[in-house]
Amino acid sequence: MTSNPIISVRGARRRYGTFEAVRGVDLDVRRGELVALLGTNGAGKTSFVELVEGLAPADGGEVRVLGRDPYHQRREIVGSLGIMLQSAGFSGDLTVVETARTWAGTLTRPRPVDDVLAAVGLAHRADVRVASLSGGEKRRLDLALATMGDPEVLFLDEPTTGLDPESRRATWRLVQGMLAAGTTVLLTTHYLEEAEELADRIAILQAGRIVRTGAVADIVAAEPARVEFVVRNADGRAVTPSAADLPSLEGVVDVPEVDRTGRLHLRTTRLQDDLFTLLQWADARQLRLDDLDARSASLEQAFLAMDDSSSTRDDASEVAA
């Protein structure tokens, strides 16, 4: 992992009139790596990815893919790129196989059309007009075309939106296979589960800036774990302990909350120690911790927490300004 990055972006900017959608983004993606770009709608994901794909020029900064400027030197690298846009169309009157053959015919080194259609599970639909395909099938045909040229660098913009769980898993397997073969992938997705499954690293984009990058494990590790339970006494009645009744917990973050159903929620950075303390405490008092649920943070929690804190920070900076 010491070689030069396949994708290298420094201070990239993109404006639409007075609105700046991408505000100085840095990003490196190394060979064989999958980086997932996360962000809410309007965070600038697609605007940014289009710069890297070479579909639009950057208004500032430097973008390099395979050592070239993807916009101005596009012809030199386009044969090595596979691009699956969020929305691109098909001619509805062509069949699946006609569409695939046409696309293959424009590529320098196409893989066999039948193999590619089989890989995305469309072999049995080859002679169907594209207009008759379901949304999920069209998405899989999209993926087929993007991977047809056996690309060195693959861009996937929300590749599994609209897919059923089974097709989503199949897509993941296909992408994992390409990663194993050395393909470099830049993925944008709304599904955090998808990022957790596929990504070596994650970059979280917010209001045109990358607010966080790192391995999934690192990002998740920084987020407190959660513990939830309902306290019941020896008679089985629910009791609501006040904060003062609870034992002192070393890693606890914020004040534990009790929701409307009497369920107690707390967040801790020392899950094992605090859980042990809680269990001892309950045992000593002959209390039951019903529906006990203790878990490390998920990427989703980390993402939502980050979203909260940085939007608060943004608000604060705007007030200050």
Add this chain to the structure above:
Amino acid sequence: MTTTTPTPTPTTRGRTTSGLRPSLRRVGVLARAELRLLVRNRTALFNALALPLLTVALITAVGGVGDGAPDVVGPMLLNVLTLMALTFVVYYNLTVAYVARREELVLKRYLVGESSRAEILAGAAVPAVVVAATQSVLGVVGVSVFLEPPALVNPLLMVVAVVGGSVMLTALAAATSGLSRTVESAQLTTLPLLFVALPFAGLFGGAAPGGSSGVFDTISTFTPLRPIADLMMLGAVGLDRDGQVLSTFGETVAAGRLSVAVLVAWTVIGVLAARRWMRWEPRR
């Protein structure tokens, strides 16, 4: 694999997308897909195959061409057929096709692939141009069989008229598509060329409305379709713009220079307009 290279090279797998042969291959593949779509779209197919022929039949039926002498009527019909084929099959159909491909996001898809913009536009144009050219050739055959074989003083000028006219009208179609928000509005945006430039081309009698001389004729000389008509007449029977019949190849080449210049000028205008107005994805 142990040393690090200064920069990753995109050509490590020996791929190259540039060059004439790959370019022609891509245009050919795109053209084949476009031909399939043309065959499957009955409206477009009717416009392409029947409309020019029906127009010729109609004009003949109402006696709108020449004074009835077969040696005059033949070239006139040929002229009408070529103009109709180029304007409806190439210009109108292509404008609609470009708008349709743009709105269904197909242009955007091709754009992310290896094809260049010019290749994508050319690929869509090839079937229309082939149909128009075939109709012109069939026109020559038909006129020769049923009326009188045209002298064909300079066939090269006829080829220049059809091929050059196709290139010019393809560029203008790309530009017009950018000014058309929907396939339906393309029926309006194509009107200026179809109903203003077409009469100026001398569709009904070898001269502009207002006679063969004067200010109308001067204006019409510089309209986009006029050089196509002039070069066709010059090439087919040696008839120049002043109504004189030239009999040698050299004379027709000299007489055709202005028309070729006008054709080139409109092609340049078309390309510039296409660069300015052509859009590759729907307005957001």
